[in-house]
Amino acid sequence: MFPWDQIDTVLLDMDGTLLDLHFDNHFWLSLVPQCLSESRGIPVEQARKLVEQAYAEVAGTLEWYCLDYWQRTLQLDILALHRTLVERIQLRQDSMPFLNALGECGKRRILLTNAHPDSLALKLEHTELATGLDEILSSHSTGHPKEAQAFWQQVITKFGLDPGRCLFVDDNEAILEAARQAGIGHQLGISNPDSRQPHKQFQAFPAIDDYRLLLEDLLAANK
Numbered sequence: 001m002f003p004w005d006q007i008d009t010v011l012l013d014m015d016g017t018l019l020d021l022h023f024d025n026h027f028w029l030s031l032v033p034q035c036l037s038e039s040r041g042i043p044v045e046q047a048r049k050l051v052e053q054a055y056a057e058v059a060g061t062l063e064w065y066c067l068d069y070w071q072r073t074l075q076l077d078i079l080a081l082h083r084t085l086v087e088r089i090q091l092r093q094d095s096m097p098f099l100n101a102l103g104e105c106g107k108r109r110i111l112l113t114n115a116h117p118d119s120l121a122l123k124l125e126h127t128e129l130a131t132g133l134d135e136i137l138s139s140h141s142t143g144h145p146k147e148a149q150a151f152w153q154q155v156i157t158k159f160g161l162d163p164g165r166c167l168f169v170d171d172n173e174a175i176l177e178a179a180r181q182a183g184i185g186h187q188l189g190i191s192n193p194d195s196r197q198p199h200k201q202f203q204a205f206p207a208i209d210d211y212r213l214l215l216e217d218l219l220a221a222n223k
Contacts, residue, residue: 001206001214002186004221008165010102011155011184013146014113014120016171016193018095018129023088025194028055031085035076060174062145065114079118089126092195098211099132105222110135110159112168114145135159146175152182176205 015024028051037047054073055064063069067078102109109132113120117138124130137155144151156163163183170176171193180187189207191199199209208214 004218007167009108009161011110011112011166011168013170014111014115017169017190020090020092020195021193022196036074060147067116067118082122086126089123091127094211096132101215101218109133112137114139147178149182173202
């Protein structure tokens with residue numbers, strides 16, 4: 001799928017791309033409405049509608065990904081609630097084989113996530129993900145989400161990237177498009193970010209449901 005001899009760096013999203021998105025979907029779509037229902041004494045369905053409206057108001061902004069913002073907005077201890085579900089934080093089964101193969105082939109592996117630093121730290125604590133990465137960056141340290149061109153310009157400068165020789169992998173098509181507009185040379189979608197949900201369809205980018213489909217070409221290019 002890709003000219004691996006022309007790719008030096010692989011930029012990777014975390015949630016839904018290297019980790020199973022089931023944790024986040026269950027947390028934000030089920031647990032948070034349930035807890036809001038209990039804290040405000042309102043029906044769960046009413047709480048769910050309030051939460052969905054609040055999400056929609058900041059979709060695509062840094063606040064959408066900010067645990068501090070949601071703690072203030074919903075008056076819930078969001079990080080403490082995260083800790084009640086740590087057993088659901090799971091790597092995709094194909095992530096480490098892919099990351100390890102990239103390392104063996106001398107590719108630089110950089111995690112670029114919109115996850116809040118506290119959420120990122122919790123997920124790194126409960127998985128072996130960090131062992132397969134060379135650099136890790138939360139968009140919160142840049143002041144811009146991955147949807148913004150300002151984020152990509154900071155990333156390119158910070159890591160000294162040749163953008164045309166980078167592959168970016170994400171389960172969000174809008175963010176893949178932002179990367180393309182920033183000059184990132186190659187993009188790849190993940191069609192099964194949540195192991196318990198149907199596959200997604202990507203319109204403008206190639207997409208896979210198992211990184212192991214890439215390993216033969218990757219390793220062959222390294223010989």
